[in-house]
Amino acid sequence: MAHDLADLIANLASTDADTRAAAAESLGQMATDAAPAAVALVEACRDADDRVREWALAALEDLGPPPEDAVSKLTLLVSDKNPLTGYWAATLLGRCGEGAASAVDALAKAVDSGADLAVRERAAWALGQIGPAASAARGVLEKAAAAADERLARLASDALAGMEETG
Amino acid sequence: MAKKKKTVTKKSSSSLTSMWLSLTTIMSLVGGTGVSGWVNPDLPVIGPIVTSVMSMSSGSSTAQPSGPPGGMQPMQPGGTYPATMQPAAMQPAAMMTAGWGGSAQQPQQQPQQWGAASPTTPAVPQRPMASGSPPLASISYPPPPPAPPPPPPAANGKPPDALLICSFNIQVFGESKLAKPEVVEVLARVVRMFDIVAIQEVRAKSDSVVPTFVQAVNANGSRYHWVIGPRLGRTVSKEQYTFVYDTARVEVDPSSVGTAANPGDKLHRPPMFARFRTRANPPESAFTFWMVDIHTDPDEVPQEVDALADVFVAMQQARPDEDDVILLGDLNAAPNQFGRIAQIPNIGWAVSGTNTNTRRRQTYDNIIFSRAATAEYLGRWGVLDLQSTFGLSLDDALKVSDHNPVWAAFSPWEIRR
Numbered sequence: 001m002a003h004d005l006a007d008l009i010a011n012l013a014s015t016d017a018d019t020r021a022a023a024a025e026s027l028g029q030m031a032t033d034a035a036p037a038a039v040a041l042v043e044a045c046r047d048a049d050d051r052v053r054e055w056a057l058a059a060l061e062d063l064g065p066p067p068e069d070a071v072s073k074l075t076l077l078v079s080d081k082n083p084l085t086g087y088w089a090a091t092l093l094g095r096c097g098e099g100a101a102s103a104v105d106a107l108a109k110a111v112d113s114g115a116d117l118a119v120r121e122r123a124a125w126a127l128g129q130i131g132p133a134a135s136a137a138r139g140v141l142e143k144a145a146a147a148a149d150e151r152l153a154r155l156a157s158d159a160l161a162g163m164e165e166t167g
Numbered sequence: 168m169a170k171k172k173k174t175v176t177k178k179s180s181s182s183l184t185s186m187w188l189s190l191t192t193i194m195s196l197v198g199g200t201g202v203s204g205w206v207n208p209d210l211p212v213i214g215p216i217v218t219s220v221m222s223m224s225s226g227s228s229t230a231q232p233s234g235p236p237g238g239m240q241p242m243q244p245g246g247t248y249p250a251t252m253q254p255a256a257m258q259p260a261a262m263m264t265a266g267w268g269g270s271a272q273q274p275q276q277q278p279q280q281w282g283a284a285s286p287t288t289p290a291v292p293q294r295p296m297a298s299g300s301p302p303l304a305s306i307s308y309p310p311p312p313p314a315p316p317p318p319p320p321a322a323n324g325k326p327p328d329a330l331l332i333c334s335f336n337i338q339v340f341g342e343s344k345l346a347k348p349e350v351v352e353v354l355a356r357v358v359r360m361f362d363i364v365a366i367q368e369v370r371a372k373s374d375s376v377v378p379t380f381v382q383a384v385n386a387n388g389s390r391y392h393w394v395i396g397p398r399l400g401r402t403v404s405k406e407q408y409t410f411v412y413d414t415a416r417v418e419v420d421p422s423s424v425g426t427a428a429n430p431g432d433k434l435h436r437p438p439m440f441a442r443f444r445t446r447a448n449p450p451e452s453a454f455t456f457w458m459v460d461i462h463t464d465p466d467e468v469p470q471e472v473d474a475l476a477d478v479f480v481a482m483q484q485a486r487p488d489e490d491d492v493i494l495l496g497d498l499n500a501a502p503n504q505f506g507r508i509a510q511i512p513n514i515g516w517a518v519s520g521t522n523t524n525t526r527r528r529q530t531y532d533n534i535i536f537s538r539a540a541t542a543e544y545l546g547r548w549g550v551l552d553l554q555s556t557f558g559l560s561l562d563d564a565l566k567v568s569d570h571n572p573v574w575a576a577f578s579p580w581e582i583r584r
């Protein structure tokens with residue numbers, strides 16, 4: 001990891017809000033080069049400072065798939081109390097596709113939980129991205145496919161369809 | 168075929184609703200011959216000016232501009248693009264003309280406020296007042312300004328025979344960006360180059376960001392104004408769309424501003440629309456058109472671009488007297504990822520064969536319209552490279568945005584067959 005990137009990641013945990021905001025902004029301008037900071041950026045979604053959160057989100061939107069070694073930590077963050085953190089953890093896991101197969105249980109729990117709807121939807125989407133390797137979540141997805149929420153139901157149905165096609 | 172029907176027909180709300188509800192179904196049945204819509208211009212693709220050799224022309228040989236008296240003619244496709252698009256044009260423009268349309272040439276004349284009393288309530292699919300969705304009433308826009316007196320030289324300098332439309336994703340456009348004067352200065356200079364700028368990614372808790380920015384744009388005597396949509400997004404992080412426009416050159420129908428309906432919740436941030444009209448003289452010759460501003464979710468691009476195809480068709484049919492729809496924004500998709508958009512008959516897009524992000528790696532942004540209906544397209548488009556245009560380092564350009572603005576030029580006069 002480049003020295004600058006390591007510094008930026010460290011600065012995201014600074015006690016000084018301006019330092020955190022500057023680090024998040026710098027990462028937000030790095031596009032896929034910021035991928036190694038994926039976990040730190042997801043954690044920054046909890047930050048009390050608006051600037052930190054907004055730039056962390058901008059970075060997360062653009063960084064593409066996270067590195068493989070981030071999957072285990074992102075899996076833990078799916079159930080974070082902060083919905084924004086859970087949402088982005090699920091999103092990044094989905095971007096890993098089959099590489100996030102180890103996160104299927106956590107994602108399935110999120111879909112089936114009383115969590116924030118956006119988190120449940122993104123978790124269903126992520127299971128669809130994982131594909132046949134997420135077949136253990138079939139029951140949860142079938143239940144979600146019958147959900148009253150149209151978007152959740154559609155995403156769950158899409159995930160199931162993807163399993164049928166390739167599984 | 169622009170503006171086949173100028174006779175206004177007020178449609179009943181029930182028929183409009185049913186029209187909208189049927190569109191998704193209809194669109195699912197729409198076939199298509201496929202669209203070659205763009206050619207790869209073997210030209211410089213990044214720079215302040217890019218002239219395309221797209222097959223989309225400014226109209227068939229039978230199409231004629233209904234241009235104003237005085238012998239002004241639309242710029243012909245293939246010509247060079249105005250020097251006013253160069254950075255130097257940001258200086259007070261010695262080449263300023265008397266202005267565009269009646270307001271500039273006849274400042275004592277107060278044009279009617281367009282659209283306010285129109286019997287044609289826009290038959291546009293609008294976002295329902297569903298739980299968690301901002302109602303249309305939450306869309307805010309300031310009162311339209313009075314017709315401006317002749318703009319001072321610094322406010323003009325644009326070509327009199329081309330309407331310049333731009334899409335610009337200003338990454339995290341909020342208070343922290345406004346706190347950087349050097350960034351605001353570049354953003355203001357970008358806006359002054361164009362007649363309408365469709366902006367994505369306004370992210371601020373405060374409502375003062377866009378008004379404060381427009382003040383900066385107008386600091387040189389320009390007379391820009393704006394309309395802005397509601398905060399949209401599925402998480403606590405929301406974004407707004409805004410159109411910033413030059414009141415000396417265009418006006419907006421304030422009754423036309425809204426947010427598209429989002430059946431099935433397929434669009435993370437359903438697009439904002441507004442109907443504009445150039446300030447042409449006589450007003451009957453003005454080019455009128457819908458602008459539809461979009462920022463797709465990068466993780467659900469295939470679904471979103473397909474949903475946008477429905478929005479596009481719905482907008483085409485929203486008013487019997489308006490067939491020009493310009494969909495523009497950050498699609499997070501290159502033309503080969505346009506899905507059902509690319510299957511809309513006669514669809515075309517301005518930007519092709521180039522990258523639109525500041526790092527010059529991706530093609531995300533575009534300007535989409537019907538080649539048949541919007542014959543006003545002049546065949547000119549470009550990607551305004553922030554680095555080369557303003558002499559910035561990559562790091563400094565990225566402080567402005569991670570996207571370069573993209574633009575296209577249209578005739579300011581309605582083209583009728």
